[in-house]
Amino acid sequence: MSTDTPATAPTLADLTARTGLTVLDHLERGAAVPVLDGLQAQGDLLIVPLHLVADEVALSGGAAGSGPRWTPVPAEGLELLRSAAGGNPHTLAAAPGTCRWTPDVHDRHRLALGVLAATAPAYLLHPEHGGSGLAPGTYAVRRQREAALRHAWRDDRARWSPGESRLVAD
Amino acid sequence: MTGRRGAENPDTESLSLLRRAAAIRDEWLAHGLSTEPADRPAAEAAISALYRLVDRPPPRFVWADSPGSALYPGSPLRRAEPTLAYLNAPDAVKGADPPVHVRLADLWSGMRSRLDRAVALRLRTPQGAPRPPATLPAVPPERALRDGVGIGAMIDVTVRHSLTVSLRDAVRAPLLTEFAACSPRPLADAFRGQHDAFQVGPYDAWNRLGLASYPAWAQGLLDLWSATARSCGWWWPGEEVCVVAERTAALHSEPMPDAVHGEVRLHHDGGPAVLYRDGWGAHVLNGARVPAWVLTNPTPERIAAEANVEVRRAAIERIGWDAYIDAAGLSLVAAAPDPGNPGSELRLYDMPESPVAVPGARTGPGPTGRVLVVVNGSLERDGTRRRYGLPVPGSLDDPVDAAGWTYGLSRDVYARLARRT
Structure with a gap:
């Protein structure tokens, strides 16, 4: 019996018990959270294997060119983003010592919050969206954008304007 | 390390x-x-x-x-x-x-x-x-x-x-x-x-x-x-x-999105966000000042006549994108299954320019915008899935391409989406 690789994926209930995080009670807590190695979306966040965006997202140096600063993901989880109203965080959780996170990235589209590297399944949890399971690997976490409006000079009328955008905060 | x-x-x-x-x-x-x-x-x-x-x-x-x-x-x-x-x-x-x-x-x-x-x-x-x-x-x-x-x-x-x-x-x-x-x-x-x-x-x-x-x-x-x-x-x-x-006699605020220094903005969808003792004040939704009708009586006709796109958008969200699209008769550019979100469609619509001429405007008509209507991957409390519109550049014709754009991805990469929650 291996303890590292559970025979079945944990359920939302297992994950909330493990991390102490909560999800809203209308989500199906008994459903297994599939652990996938591909692209996943959780509301306004996207988890994308780094190699799929290798041309656009790169790890960058921290202070004094010392390379990216990695933070170990603690047992209680690491908040990556909160909603516009300040609640409902997207939280990264993993077994201690198996996942690390860095915000030191360059993204050509300026959408990446950071990069995570996991050696065991890691989970992204959200009170309204539930859980996403990530197979071991390296992923960029990106925010969503929408086209922004431009106000013409002395013009109360905002216009759609391609080429400008703003981040979505749900 | x-x-x-x-x-x-x-x-x-x-x-x-x-x-x-x-x-x-x-x-x-x-x-x-x-x-x-x-x-x-x-x-x-x-x-x-x-x-x-x-x-x-x-x-x-x-x-x-x-x-x-x-x-x-x-x-x-x-x-x-x-x-x-x-x-x-x-x-x-x-x-x-x-x-x-x-x-x-x-x-x-x-x-x-x-x-x-x-x-x-x-x-x-x-x-x-x-x-x-x-x-x-x-x-x-x-x-x-x-x-x-x-x-x-x-x-x-x-x-x-x-x-x-x-x-x-x-x-x-x-x-x-x-x-x-x-x-x-x-x-x-x-x-x-x-x-x-x-x-x-x-x-x-x-x-x-x-x-x-x-x-x-x-x-x-x-x-x-x-x-x-x-x-x-x-x-x-x-x-x-x-x-x-x-x-001020009443004031409703919320934290500014992504604020790291305690910044706030006004927001109240049940009445004026800021109100004085004699009833004077301003209606504000998520930081955007709107006329009172946006809260009290948003209709597709009023939305069509509104010159300010921010105000139109706030009003549309009050009545819901589905209701607005039906009532306003927006034309569908294309629809496609949403990768990773079984049973849901991505729908791309043309967003009409406001017909109201603005005196003194120095710019010509801007490019027509488009709006991508998407469906949440997770259920709301009432068991429905929320639909909402995301403005996207008017140059995008393919709904999957447009959904990819919102995350900075090409159509082909976004099409590989395995799961949406």
Whole structure:
């Protein structure tokens, strides 16, 4: 019996018990959270294997060119983003010592919050969206954008304007 | 491996200064957002002292329930108007004895130049230190300190920038717009009482943190202006009469998205987000000022006639994208199954330009925008899935391409989406 690789994926209930995080009670807590190695979306966040965006997202140096600063993901989880109203965080959780996170990235589209590297399944949890399971690997976490409006000079009328955008905060 | 190289921890003295600065900022933010009745004796005392400093006897005070009462015939401000000469003749004749509001404005700017000079020393980037990036207000403060940003620049964004965003841009600006929108003619400058807190608060913070000291005359003036910010709303100083408005009576705010320095914006979907005691105020949704109809009676007809796209969007979200698209008859460009979201479709629509011509607009018609209507991957409490519209560039014709664009991905990469929750 291996303890590292559970025979079945944990359920939302297992994950909330493990991390102490909560999800809203209308989500199906008994459903297994599939652990996938591909692209996943959780509301306004996207988890994308780094190699799929290798041309656009790169790890960058921290202070004094010392390379990216990695933070170990603690047992209680690491908040990556909160909603516009300040609640409902997207939280990264993993077994201690198996996942690390860095915000030191360059993204050509300026959408990446950071990069995570996991050696065991890691989970992204959200009170309204539930859980996403990530197979071991390296992923960029990106925010969503929408086209922004431009106000013409002395013009109360905002216009759609391609080429400008703003981040979505749900 | 963390923390070995480069990543120095910010020193505890800097962290402690920053925490104290944030506490002082929050005090001033609370004054700016206060819904207590005005402290009339304190306001009258401070304004009288300011009059004396510009060689004018203390005025008679006329209190109004809101700035909006300036707009109603017979209101206290209208009745006092004949005594506020500058309201009728905003451009003072050159060479004439300056009216009291001009003298007060001079007093204010003289004080500010002196205080700015004292603070400037603290804002200078130390030699050899990196210049703070333009994005500094969005960088979490501990990270910025660790990256070597000077404590002076950090206090500046923590206090001055944050208060400016919250009080000038988020609260005062929509009220000024509302005021201008209702007013048949421009009214001369007022001083803004509680909504001037973003200007006096930073000087107070530098002083209380022990990082700047001011000559007694400048400190004395700062105390008087600070007293008005702590005690009343907008005020119009006239010869012999000063009209002072009450503070706000109700105010609904929410944290600004992604704020790291406590910035707030107005938001209330059940009525005016900011309201005065006589019912004057402004409707604001997620920081955007909207006309009252957006909350009380949004209809596709009104949306179609609305010139401001932000207002249209807020109104559409009130009635729901599905209802709006049906009612307004938006034309579908294309639809496609949503990768990773079984049973849901991505639908791309043309967003019509508003038919209203805007006088004085200098630009020609912009490119037609498109809106991608998407379906949430997770259920709402009521068991439905929320649908919402995301504006996308008009150059995109393919719904999957458009969905990819929202995450900075090509169509082909987005098509590999395995799961959406």
